[in-house]
Amino acid sequence: MVGIDGGLGTDALFASEAATLGGVAGGTDLDGSDFDGGDFSSAGLNPLDAARSLFWYDVFTWYSLVIRLSARRVLSLNHRTDCGNTASFRSSYHSSSKPMKMIPLANGDALPSVGLGFWKIDRSRTADVTLEAARIGYRHWDCAADYGNEAEVGEGIARVLGDRVCSRDEMWITSKLWNTYHRPSHVAQACRRSLKDLRVDSLDLYLVHFPIALAYVPFEVRYPAGWFFDPEATPPKMIPDPVPIAETWGAMERLVEQGLVRHIGISNFGVSLVRDLLSYCRIRPSVLQIESHPYLVQPKLLRYCQSERLAVTAFSPLGAPSYIPLGMATDQDSVLNDSVIVAIASELGRSPAQIVLRWGVQRGTAVIPKSSSREHLIENLQLFDFELSDAHMQAIQALDRNQRFNDPGVFCEKAFGCFYPIYE
Numbered sequence: 001m002v003g004i005d006g007g008l009g010t011d012a013l014f015a016s017e018a019a020t021l022g023g024v025a026g027g028t029d030l031d032g033s034d035f036d037g038g039d040f041s042s043a044g045l046n047p048l049d050a051a052r053s054l055f056w057y058d059v060f061t062w063y064s065l066v067i068r069l070s071a072r073r074v075l076s077l078n079h080r081t082d083c084g085n086t087a088s089f090r091s092s093y094h095s096s097s098k099p100m101k102m103i104p105l106a107n108g109d110a111l112p113s114v115g116l117g118f119w120k121i122d123r124s125r126t127a128d129v130t131l132e133a134a135r136i137g138y139r140h141w142d143c144a145a146d147y148g149n150e151a152e153v154g155e156g157i158a159r160v161l162g163d164r165v166c167s168r169d170e171m172w173i174t175s176k177l178w179n180t181y182h183r184p185s186h187v188a189q190a191c192r193r194s195l196k197d198l199r200v201d202s203l204d205l206y207l208v209h210f211p212i213a214l215a216y217v218p219f220e221v222r223y224p225a226g227w228f229f230d231p232e233a234t235p236p237k238m239i240p241d242p243v244p245i246a247e248t249w250g251a252m253e254r255l256v257e258q259g260l261v262r263h264i265g266i267s268n269f270g271v272s273l274v275r276d277l278l279s280y281c282r283i284r285p286s287v288l289q290i291e292s293h294p295y296l297v298q299p300k301l302l303r304y305c306q307s308e309r310l311a312v313t314a315f316s317p318l319g320a321p322s323y324i325p326l327g328m329a330t331d332q333d334s335v336l337n338d339s340v341i342v343a344i345a346s347e348l349g350r351s352p353a354q355i356v357l358r359w360g361v362q363r364g365t366a367v368i369p370k371s372s373s374r375e376h377l378i379e380n381l382q383l384f385d386f387e388l389s390d391a392h393m394q395a396i397q398a399l400d401r402n403q404r405f406n407d408p409g410v411f412c413e414k415a416f417g418c419f420y421p422i423y424e
């Protein structure tokens with residue numbers, strides 16, 4: 001089955017998990033194939049302080065400041081650890097359009113606001129999609145051990161570098177710690193495995209995938225481990241392991257200290273867990289990754305993160321489409337068919353997907369749409385030569401139904417026989 005980046009609800013999919021461990025399902029077609037801001041010096045600030053103090057201003061307005069800061073840091077420091085991802089992320093493909101917006105992080109680094117999600121990109125297509133996406137202009141890769149295709153992403157990255165499409169410093173590579181590796185002694189092991197598969201020396205971001213710790217499954221027994229402790233058992237079981245998040249986080253912090261990852265973060269955490277984490281962490285999370293689309297707006301969570309200078313990445317930014325093939329959503333749940341979205345798309349001459357993604361970026365989140373279709377890959381990156389009006393933004397926000405598709409409190413019980421709510 002498709003390993004749920006999350007979850008999944010049908011018996012058929014449930015039964016086939018062992019065959020396609022880790023979340024790789026059939027892919028689709030890849031055919032063969034300004035924001036003006038001020039000036040730091042005129043503001044009398046040093047670049048780093050300026051970037052920090054401006055952090056939660058409208059990132060669109062300050063976009064060019066960030067890029068200038070990055071460029072300056074490249075020139076003055078020429079050191080990746082300090083200067084972060086400094087490229088303009090303007091590809092040749094997009095040379096006629098505006099460059100990608102960057103999301104400033106608290107330490108002065110910047111996260112490309114659009115990335116490519118790899119969940120359910122078929123292994124056989126992954127390397128090609130990675131290369132094609134890089135040629136189109138993608139520089140932000142959202143990977144995870146659980147997706148079962150990191151080795152193929154690694155192959156694609158090697159081809160990107162070999163073909164000189166861009167340099168490693170121009171890429172932002174995220175991976176995620178799977179649930180079975182929350183014990184501190186397993187965290188570095190899991191991270192090193194992702195590094196090896198992705199063929200890189202360090203990650204830009206490593207996230208705790210879920211606030212769910214499961215019993216350890218040795219790498220040699222099964223990798224990625226998925227949700228079941230033993231898929232061959234009758235019945236197979238998901239076995240929680242009560243590991244305090246504080247212990248896992250301590251091991252995540254050590255990854256930064258060892259130079260294996262540049263930023264650490266969390267995923268699928270709500271406000272209470274984030275607040276608790278912030279009370280004891282030595283190294284703060286840079287990013288929270290959450291499900292977010294117009295049917296799941298989560299305004300309080302977003303506002304809380306902004307107040308804590310925690311950048312937010314929206315996963316499943318297109319809403320239902322990712323979950324329809326899994327039996328976890330229907331066409332009627334698709335915001336891409338919503339009359340409000342369709343009307344705005346028609347008014348602006350854009351696709352519904354572009355409207356939904358632009359809304360995500362314009363509200364300050366990064367978006368990481370998955371696609372293995374060349375047409376969609378191109379479309380999903382073309383978000384920076386138009387804007388939504390305040391009225392558009394409000395109309396889209398008003399579509400909120402608090403409709404979560406990726407809910408362990410639902411899918412763990414349906415697919416893995418274990419009631420495991422995390423949001424209630």
Ligand SMILES: NC(=O)c1ccc[n+]([C@@H]2O[C@H](COP(=O)([O-])OP(=O)(O)OC[C@H]3O[C@@H](n4cnc5c(N)ncnc54)[C@H](OP(=O)(O)O)[C@@H]3O)[C@@H](O)[C@H]2O)c1
Nearest residue numbers: 005028117118119315316317318322353369370371372376
């Ligand atoms: N942290 C977590 O727990 C978590 C959970 C879920 C996802 N994620 C991450 O977030 C990424 C994105 O989420 P997702 O994959 O669930 O969903 P998504 O990106 O919102 O939607 C993907 C679906 O939309 C289709 N699509 C893509 N572009 C389109 C366009 N322009 N027009 C119409 N359809 C389009 C894709 O099909 P085609 O391939 O045919 O284009 C695919 O079926 C994942 O890949 C993963 O990296 C993280």
